[in-house]
Amino acid sequence: MRGRPVVGAIFGLLFGLFLALTIQQFGLRPLDDRLIFFGLPVLFFVLGILLGLRAPLGRRKTAGTSPVTETPAASSPTSEDSPEGPAARPD
Numbered sequence: 001m002r003g004r005p006v007v008g009a010i011f012g013l014l015f016g017l018f019l020a021l022t023i024q025q026f027g028l029r030p031l032d033d034r035l036i037f038f039g040l041p042v043l044f045f046v047l048g049i050l051l052g053l054r055a056p057l058g059r060r061k062t063a064g065t066s067p068v069t070e071t072p073a074a075s076s077p078t079s080e081d082s083p084e085g086p087a088a089r090p091d
Contacts, residue, residue, distance in 0.1 A: 003055030005048075012048020016041030 020040045023029050029036045 008048035008052020016044030
């Protein structure tokens with residue numbers, strides 16, 4: 001199974017509830033209207049499941065590429081790396 005249908009269902013339901021309450025608070029429709037209070041959450045619940053199954057916002061995989069690894073930059077030699085050893089370093 002690809003995607004996250006449970007997460008999509010939860011957030012779809014919450015989005016539908018908050019959208020219904022927002023529509024009621026702005027006075028566009030009364031809250032006792034069954035289509036608004038029950039229809040929008042159910043509609044967005046189903047839409048969230050479908051979008052969660054499809055997972056359109058997931059990570060894209062590109063074929064034939066390997067993960068980029070950084071090579072460490074060349075560092076300046078330390079006194080331990082010098083051929084003279086640590087005693088040859090002037091202080």
